[in-house]
Amino acid sequence: xxxxxxxxxxxxxxxxxxxxxxxxxxxxxxxxxxxxxxxxxxxxxxxxxxxxxxxxxxxxxxxxxxxxxxxxxxxxxxxxxxxxxxxxxxxxxxxxxxxxxxxxxxxxxxxxxxxxxxxxxxxxxxxxxxxxxxxxxxxxxxxxxxxxxxxxxxxxxxxxxxxxxxxxxxxxxxxxxxxxxxxxxxxxxxxxxxxxxxxxxxxxxxxxxxxxxxxxxxxxxxxxxxxxxxxxxxxxxxxxxxxxxxxxxxxxxxxxxxxxxxxxxxxxxxxxxxxxxxxxxxxxxxxxxxxxxxxxxxxxxxxxxxxxxxxxxxxxxxxxxxxxxxxxxxxxxxxxxxxxx
Amino acid sequence: xxxxxxxxxxxxxxxxxxxxxxxxxxxxxxxxxxxxxxxxxxxxxxxxxxxxxxxxxxxxxxxxxxxxxxxxxxxxxxxxxxxxxxxxxxxxxxxxxxxxxxxxxxxxxxxxxxxxxxxxxxxxxxxxxxxxxxxxxxxxxxxxxxxxxxxxxxxxxxxxxxxxxxxxxxxxxxxxxxxxxxxxxxxxxxxxxxxxxxxxxxxxxxxxxxxxxxxxxxxxxxxxxxxxxxxxxxxxxxxxxxxxxxxxxxxxxxxxxxxxxxxxxxxxxxxxxxxxxxxxxxxxxxxxxxxxxxxxxxxxxxxxxxxxxxxxxxxxxxxxxxxxxxxxxxxxxxxxxxxxx
Numbered sequence: 001x002x003x004x005x006x007x008x009x010x011x012x013x014x015x016x017x018x019x020x021x022x023x024x025x026x027x028x029x030x031x032x033x034x035x036x037x038x039x040x041x042x043x044x045x046x047x048x049x050x051x052x053x054x055x056x057x058x059x060x061x062x063x064x065x066x067x068x069x070x071x072x073x074x075x076x077x078x079x080x081x082x083x084x085x086x087x088x089x090x091x092x093x094x095x096x097x098x099x100x101x102x103x104x105x106x107x108x109x110x111x112x113x114x115x116x117x118x119x120x121x122x123x124x125x126x127x128x129x130x131x132x133x134x135x136x137x138x139x140x141x142x143x144x145x146x147x148x149x150x151x152x153x154x155x156x157x158x159x160x161x162x163x164x165x166x167x168x169x170x171x172x173x174x175x176x177x178x179x180x181x182x183x184x185x186x187x188x189x190x191x192x193x194x195x196x197x198x199x200x201x202x203x204x205x206x207x208x209x210x211x212x213x214x215x216x217x218x219x220x221x222x223x224x225x226x227x228x229x230x231x232x233x234x235x236x237x238x239x240x241x242x243x244x245x246x247x248x249x250x251x252x253x254x255x256x257x258x259x260x261x262x263x264x265x266x267x268x269x270x271x272x273x274x275x276x277x278x279x280x281x282x283x284x285x286x287x288x289x290x291x292x293x294x295x296x297x298x299x300x301x302x303x304x305x306x307x308x309x310x311x312x313x314x315x316x317x318x319x320x321x322x323x324x325x326x327x328x329x330x331x332x333x334x335x336x337x338x339x340x341x
Numbered sequence: 342x343x344x345x346x347x348x349x350x351x352x353x354x355x356x357x358x359x360x361x362x363x364x365x366x367x368x369x370x371x372x373x374x375x376x377x378x379x380x381x382x383x384x385x386x387x388x389x390x391x392x393x394x395x396x397x398x399x400x401x402x403x404x405x406x407x408x409x410x411x412x413x414x415x416x417x418x419x420x421x422x423x424x425x426x427x428x429x430x431x432x433x434x435x436x437x438x439x440x441x442x443x444x445x446x447x448x449x450x451x452x453x454x455x456x457x458x459x460x461x462x463x464x465x466x467x468x469x470x471x472x473x474x475x476x477x478x479x480x481x482x483x484x485x486x487x488x489x490x491x492x493x494x495x496x497x498x499x500x501x502x503x504x505x506x507x508x509x510x511x512x513x514x515x516x517x518x519x520x521x522x523x524x525x526x527x528x529x530x531x532x533x534x535x536x537x538x539x540x541x542x543x544x545x546x547x548x549x550x551x552x553x554x555x556x557x558x559x560x561x562x563x564x565x566x567x568x569x570x571x572x573x574x575x576x577x578x579x580x581x582x583x584x585x586x587x588x589x590x591x592x593x594x595x596x597x598x599x600x601x602x603x604x605x606x607x608x609x610x611x612x613x614x615x616x617x618x619x620x621x622x623x624x625x626x627x628x629x630x631x632x633x634x635x636x637x638x639x640x641x642x643x644x645x646x647x648x649x650x651x652x653x654x655x656x657x658x659x660x661x662x663x664x665x666x667x668x669x670x671x672x673x674x675x676x677x678x679x680x681x682x
Contacts, residue, residue: 023366023367023368023401024366024367024370025364025365025366025367026364026365026366026367027364029365029433030422030423030427030429030433031419031422031423032423032427032498033497033498033501033502036501039464039466040466041466043466045466045467045468045469046466046468046469046500047464047465047466047468048468048497048500048501049464049501051501053419053501055396055422060364076452077452078372078394078452081371081372081396082371082372082373086371086373088371092370092371105452110451110452110454111417111418111419111446111451111452111504112504113451113454113504113505113507114501114503114504114505115462115464115505116464117464118461118462118463118464119461119462119463120459120460120461120462121456121459121460121461121462121507122459122460123380123388123390123456123457123458123459124388125380125381125382125384125386125387125388126386127386127387127388127389128386128387156374156389157373157374159387159389160374160377160389160390160392160394160455161374162455163452163453163454163455164454164455164456164507166454166462166505166507
């Protein structure tokens with residue numbers, strides 16, 4: 001038996017050197033719905049909805065903690081898959097580095113479209129708005145040096161990776177489903193983006209299985225202790241809400257219990273002449289204050305402005321930008337430092 | 342160099358015998374949007390929609406023709422993934438047998454939810470209806486010997502793999518997107534289900550790259566030569582339409598040019614006391630007549646009623662039923678006979 005194991009291990013090692021293209025080797029892959037609710041009408045007929053959908057892949061010799069990926073506003077799991085210009089996204093990059101991945105569509109989005117709400121959807125001609133808010137540039141011009149391939153098909157793919165929200169935005173519905181996922185799969189690392197950031201902060205309170213949170217450009221609701229919301233957290237955003245919310249200190253302290261890292265990209269203007277760009281600058285400032293307050297209370301929160309780490313030109317989607325391998329390397333380094341790999 | 346190749350091949354052969362679990366080895370995987378349209382408003386603002394979304398996986402040493410999978414009514418690509426009771430679906434079964442797979446969400450469905458239409462969606466309490474129409478049984482009873490695991494969580498997953506259609510049902514919008522996919526990826530085999538059947542018949546006319554069609558329980562529009570629609574094709578269905586449509590003989594003859602196989606499952610009652618069940622029996626009869634007419638004109642169309650092939654208890658979803666490996670084996674045998682593997 002021992003001899004067979006040695007032969008097999010030798011074969012694995014030999015094979016690893018055999019192909020430059022380095023195949024992805026999976027122990028398993030599959031999909032399932034998780035969480036959600038069941039509505040019942042007056043006659044007892046049922047309707048199952050508001051679950052999340054996840055597609056998972058487990059590489060051979062997987063690392064200890066899976067990565068669970070939460071998309072942002074108007075997006076779905078595609079965010080983490082093939083990039084708009086056709087390169088590998090975080091899905092493949094982290095599989096190749098032996099992480100189990102869970103790609104999730106949150107309730108009422110993408111493959112989890114079975115909403116419990118009644119909603120009217122219509123085409124909205126707002127693609128230029130997202131071009132600006134996602135910091136590719138100021139329509140129709142790209143920022144100089146932006147990490148985004150400037151051709152027609154890339155932009156075509158970029159716009160088509162948006163998909164409607166089937167129902168109202170409800171962070172509790174979203175975080176309930178994510179918590180159900182963590183409860184099902186066991187300890188894992190939560191990787192969030194944009195509006196997924198607030199979903200992550202809320203999910204942490206609902207499950208014991210989040211071992212760390214990695215958040216790319218979180219935007220939206222962020223919890224502070226009562227009476228301690230900073231000025232930036234009380235500003236009315238373009239979405240017509242304030243992002244700082246008050247929670248009891250005991251709740252705030254939950255965020256000191258797991259390591260957290262937050263990344264923001266480039267082109268964060270320090271003037272508010274373009275509010276859709278300045279909003280991200282304000283969020284960076286706000287998250288830095290959040291980190292400071294948590295770290296003063298024993299937390300382990302890091303905020304990285306990518307240009308300060310030597311990465312320039314990143315948009316709101318650093319994980320799919322042209323330099324996304326370097327962005328992944330930064331994350332790997334942190335995971336290693338925190339003994340999470 | 343030759344020596345390296347020999348070592349590598351030996352490593353592959355050694356490794357193949359090393360694990361009972363037999364990992365899935367991928368040369369590549371990724372996703373993209375394909376087809377669709379761009380709407381422009383009076384101010385020149387754009388909206389990209391009505392594309393399909395596909396997730397593809399290319400195993401190492403892939404067979405010649407990829408399989409492109411088209412889901413049916415109310416479903417999305419999940420149809421082909423993990424089964425409701427948690428076993429491997431056709432996605433993994435055919436990957437493990439070295440077929441490249443393209444899982445598709447047709448326009449206005451699942452991950453391709455960016456519709457060009459305005460639509461109001463609401464929960465519909467019709468799950469019992471689908472339990473019957475998809476031939477699990479007659480609610481709340483299962484058919485005796487049905488190939489479906491009878492527990493609560495399986496049914497929960499089954500209902501949650503339904504997702505709304507965001508817009509009207511439009512076979513031209515669907516088949517345009519599928520044709521764009523075939524045009525992009527080259528020669529491939531089209532595997533369709535239910536309403537995807539008619540999508541397949543229509544797509545064949547729009548691309549040169551469909552090498553064969555495999556259709557599980559097709560239901561809906563089916564083309565016959567002018568004046569030759571059989572009686573079963575003129576019956577008003579539960580969906581309030583007739584399924585036989587008239588096309589010029591030259592169009593009909595297109596279906597003689599590629600091998601086609603059609604499968605129907607079990608519990609096809611010969612009486613119409615339950616119209617939602619009898620509808621499938623009538624479709625089996627209709628497709629047999631279609632096959633006969635095509636074969637008389639040089640076609641290569643096979644209709645398989647699974648019980649006659651020794652497989653019993655199959656529902657409307659043979660590819661995810663408890664005996665889906667045997668269902669896959671039948672298909673593999675046919676692909677081999679037609680030199681399509």
